[in-house]
Amino acid sequence: MLYDCHSHIDLINENEVEQILENSKKEGVKEIISCATSFYSNEKILALSKKYPQIKTALGLYPLNIIELNEEELKRAFDFFRKNIKKAIAIGEVGLDFKYSTKKEEQEKQTRIFSKFIELSKEFNKPLIIHSRYAQRQVVEILKEKKAEKVLLHSFTESKKLMKQASDLGYYISCGIKTLTDENIQKNLKEFPLKQLLFETDSPIIFNNEKAHPKKIKLIAEKVAELKGISFKEVEEQQEKNYSKLF
Numbered sequence: 100m101l102y103d104c105h106s107h108i109d110l111i112n113e114n115e116v117e118q119i120l121e122n123s124k125k126e127g128v129k130e131i132i133s134c135a136t137s138f139y140s141n142e143k144i145l146a147l148s149k150k151y152p153q154i155k156t157a158l159g160l161y162p163l164n165i166i167e168l169n170e171e172e173l174k175r176a177f178d179f180f181r182k183n184i185k186k187a188i189a190i191g192e193v194g195l196d197f198k199y200s201t202k203k204e205e206q207e208k209q210t211r212i213f214s215k216f217i218e219l220s221k222e223f224n225k226p227l228i229i230h231s232r233y234a235q236r237q238v239v240e241i242l243k244e245k246k247a248e249k250v251l252l253h254s255f256t257e258s259k260k261l262m263k264q265a266s267d268l269g270y271y272i273s274c275g276i277k278t279l280t281d282e283n284i285q286k287n288l289k290e291f292p293l294k295q296l297l298f299e300t301d302s303p304i305i306f307n308n309e310k311a312h313p314k315k316i317k318l319i320a321e322k323v324a325e326l327k328g329i330s331f332k333e334v335e336e337q338q339e340k341n342y343s344k345l346f
Contacts (some may be wrong), residue, residue: 105299136161191228
């Protein structure tokens with residue numbers, strides 16, 4: 100079986116969800132982790148996962164959303180996380196985004212809240228699903244400093260050097276739709292250990308003018324098998340092991 104380790108099912112029209120899940124099942128996708136971004140999305144994903152067992156919940160706050168929340172709202176969010184953490188398979192989508200947060204005070208706020216999520220992860224033994232746009236080096240440094248134990252670095256495939264650092268620290272990375280076309284990512288994945296690799300679609304985000312959907316996990320798995328010169332079955336079996344070990 101296959102797994103989509105990073106998606107946003109809450110952003111899909113609810114009348115389309117059932118068909119999307121059915122299509123992904125036909126392509127061998129057993130479970131789909133839907134990552135929260137806003138406070139509202141946490142509530143919606145919990146409701147979706149209750150209705151559809153194929154959907155698994157990751158609770159969290161997108162780093163750019165954190166900037167918009169005051170301290171009282173953040174406290175309320177973390178109270179909510181603690182109350183509902185047992186219903187979640189992971190904590191995500193959390194981390195840093197320094198592309199759009201360029202002010203020092205915004206970056207410091209993101210870093211402070213990211214550290215709180217790491218502590219939450221350790222306290223409840225839940226893996227982190229991490230966003231790190233324009234802040235990959237900083238994210239790895241913080242994870243190392245805070246002794247994070249269970250880590251999945253989302254879309255962490257563009258720097259061979261940082262991928263090696265993540266691998267050496269025992270972290271997992273996930274590769275997505277860009278794996279199908281991006282030659283640099285393909286080159287990096289050839290050398291990255293399969294035992295620390297997971298797959299994602301980030302659906303319903305648009306790639307190459309087309310919405311990503313969880314059923315495309317199979318295409319990603321097939322491409323990784325091609326890049327590594329091994330069978331699809333080998334990739335599929337290792338995915339099952341990786342997913343079971345992390346989640």
